[in-house]
Amino acid sequence: MFYRPADGHGLPHNPLTAIIAPRPIAWVSTRGAAGDNLAPYSFFNAVAYSPPQVMFASNGVKDTLRNVQETGVFAVNIVGVAMMAEMSETSAELPRGTDEFAAAGVARAECQTIGCPRVDAAPATLECRMVQIVTLKGRDNFMILGEVTGVHLREDCLVDGRFDATRYHPVARMGYRDYTIVRGVQELLRPDD
Ligand SMILES: Cc1cc2nc3c(=O)[nH]c(=O)nc-3n(C[C@H](O)[C@H](O)[C@H](O)COP(=O)(O)O)c2cc1C
DSSP: OOOOGGGOOOSSSOOHHHHSOOEEOEEEEEEETTEEEEEEEOSEEEEEETTEEEEEEEESOOHHHHHHHHHSEEEEEOOBGGGHHHHHHTTSOOOTTOOHHHHHTOOEEEOSSSSOEEETTOSEEEEEEEEEEEEOSSSSEEEEEEEEEEEEEOGGGEETTEEOGGGTOBEEEOSTTOEEEOOOOOOOOOTTO
């Protein structure tokens, strides 16, 4: 089949996020005047090495976006299979001011370079200072860009100097309500290696 998004896809559900899959998940923690906040965002990726920068996108004016606008900082917590259920729980649309750490039973710790909470047991956390919020085409679509100012790596995920995915099994988003869990890794050298 072929469709032009402007004309609609004619399918029961929009296939866009099933096409662009799997996507990593930023479990974004923020702090605002209303308290601490935690929510997953799969429109997420790294966009530069030096200085290290990441992006995530908010489709709607959500608490995370508001807190980043208020404070200029956020933390990206990486999700392993052990915390998949809690991650999903924190995606509930709860009233502003609800602390999703408490609601989902997620232990928090304090960031070191920014005034922001982080997920204590996360395999990795990126402390980020917002660089730019880009207003995207459409209604209430925003891309938040941040510079990574601090990196936490869980000690048991470091094996022979490498951050080892097989120690925590990254969870990634597919389309619909589907996820995939990384359980295997295969090395492939480049021609120049
Ligand atoms: C795995 C997963 C990925 C999500 N990715 C996004 C995303 O990229 N952008 C977005 O706006 N919402 C996304 N959501 C929905 C938000 O998590 C949800 O709207 C949440 O309530 C926002 O919380 P907040 O208002 O505390 O920021 C995602 C939900 C799940 C479960």
